[in-house]
Amino acid sequence: MPETGDTETAPKAKPSKRPLTIGIVLAFLGAAAGFYTMWSGLIPLGGGHGSIAQGPVAGATASDAPMGDLVFVPVVPVVVSVGQGAARSHLRFAAELEVKAAHKSDVENLMPRIVDVTNTYLRALKLADIEDAQALIRLRAQLLRRMQVVTGEGRINDLLIMEFVLN
Structure with missing residues (x-):
């Protein structure tokens, strides 16, 4: 049997933005920590400080050769x-x-x-x-x-x- 009585219309609570803000800050900190770890050579994958820019590049041209x-x-x-x-x-x-x-x-x-x-x-x-x-x-x-x-x-x-x- 359908209710025809008074129904309460309670305002819905706004979801908190705090978890979203915390997630963005943690993602940024994680990215910064990962970059620093690779850049400083703490994880020996690339050969040390600045190895990304100093290593030989695939497809290097003859103009990159010594003069x-x-x-x-x-x-x-x-x-x-x-x-x-x-x-x-x-x-x-x-x-x-x-x-x-x-x-x-x-x-x-x-x-x-x-x-x-x-x-x-x-x-x-x-x-x-x-x-x-x-x-x-x-x-x-x-x-x-x-x-x-x-x-x-x-x-x-x-x-x-x-x-x-x-x-």
Whole structure:
């Protein structure tokens, strides 16, 4: 039989936030303690203080290798005309090539071809191409690739632009 009498409507008590706060604080303290334990080398998994940052990295590149076997070969400076008519300017370009010591003489012997490729590429540029904010990055990548093709794969590691002046 259903009750039709007065039912009490008592307000429900709010659950306490104290357990949640204690849990967050304990989680933070546990994470901090775990980090310190690994960082200080108390658990000898990584080799001691700072071992995470100092250990060898999987997939390390050749540029991470010691610099002992690298030499720099200067590229003959180039001056080219850029632009049309009254807007004509001159670009002065100088660079050095980072090569392995074993390939230095090969790269030096191919310098006339490297200068030719540099001249050809720079003369094809428009003034707007050079004035762009990302121009130097693109130009460096394009020239490096062209020089690597001329000298053969694996001879030139990098192109360092020493002078890039537009007059």
